[in-house]
Amino acid sequence: MAANGSPELLIVMGAHATPEQVDDVVARLAEAGAHAHVTAGKEATVIGAIGERELLATLPLEGFPGVEQVLPILKPYKLVSREIAPDPTVIDVRGRRIGDGYFGLVAGPCTVEYREQTLETARAVKEAGATMLRGGVFKPRTSPYTFQGLGVDGLRILEEARDETGLPLVTELMDPRHVEAVVETADVIQIGARNMQNFILLSEVGKAGKPVLLKRGPSATVEELLMAAEYVVKEGNARVILCERGIRTFERSTRYTLDIGAIPVLKQETHLPVIVDPSHAAGRRDLVPALARAAVAAGADGIIVEAHPAPDEALCDGPQLIPTAEFAAFAEEIRSLVTLMGKEIG
Ligand code: PEP
Ligand code: MN
Secondary structure (H helix, E strand, O other): OOOOOEEEEEEEEOOOOOHHHHHHHHHHHHHOOOEEEEEEOOOOEEEEEEEOHHHHHOOOHHHOOOEEEEEEOOOOOOOOEOOOOOOOOOEEEOOEEEEOOEEEEEEEOOEOOOHHHHHHHHHHHHHOOOOEEEOEOOOOOOOOOOOOOOOHHHHHHHHHHHHHHOOOEEEEOOOHHHHHHHHHHOOEEEEOHHHOOOHHHHHHHHOOOOOEEEEOOOOOOHHHHHHHHHHHHHOOOOOEEEEEOOEOOOOOOOOOEOOOOHHHHHHHHEOOOEEEOHHHHHOOHHHHHHHHHHHHHOOOOEEEEEEEOOHHHOOOOHHHOEEHHHHHHHHHHHHHHHHHOOOEEO
């Protein structure tokens, strides 16, 4: 539900509150011109009250039957905060899950280059146990003279790969003009690091009926990432997966600096799943397995990794691509660590 005003208060219902009591609180908020964001948790239902702070302050919410306590939401991010939904969000994409004990293993080419390259990669990662297929058709390239992606034609290749392997598709949307085409084909819409604060694009995907993979900008703080996710959820799309993909620091031995600390911080601050992209962080394939292992150990809900049948011939990100021939061994190692962490591949 899209709402005006910001979620200011958290109404925690008692463990024995009845559905009628919850409905009553929602109705009283509506009467007063406010909105309710209801989350049924395992322990209790919490209601986020959305509206003007002054108006909400006039309501005797604490006295309503079934209400246990009323708390202000102090963080600038509201709908994505842990407070509003104490249970972790699990995102189901065509039966594959990410979050709360389900680990997403997303893999595939950086870029859809041609049919055989994409299909071969899809088959290899599927065989190795990947849960989703990644692949960009609209590419954010630093140089305007390099391959920019196949565009809509690439979406047809991805569809073929999905038909054959059954893997849900993760693909990047860069431009509001492509929303319709990408949303129709993608199972998860990727918003790339460079677009993390493209607020128009965020609002557009907030209205789409597909989950969103939101990558952290290379110079964005954790709080800015959460505020970007808030733009999507505010429009009514609560299925957002956050992705740490490395930030820009003074260090040059890796392409970016993987901010491992961001994983436990995000897990504390939000109910949304958090995954890691070790490929773009490392920029070198020899470092990708170590960064991926670190991500699992730090509590990530998944990883998104780039693979290619012949990395030396790749049109984009060659040095960081894992050869498909080596992908099964890599996935096996990740799987053991995931089990050690008490999780399962989703
Ligand atoms: C990608 O996933 O191919 C990509 C371009 O990633 P990022 O937006 O994190 O740079
Ligand atoms: Mn890439």
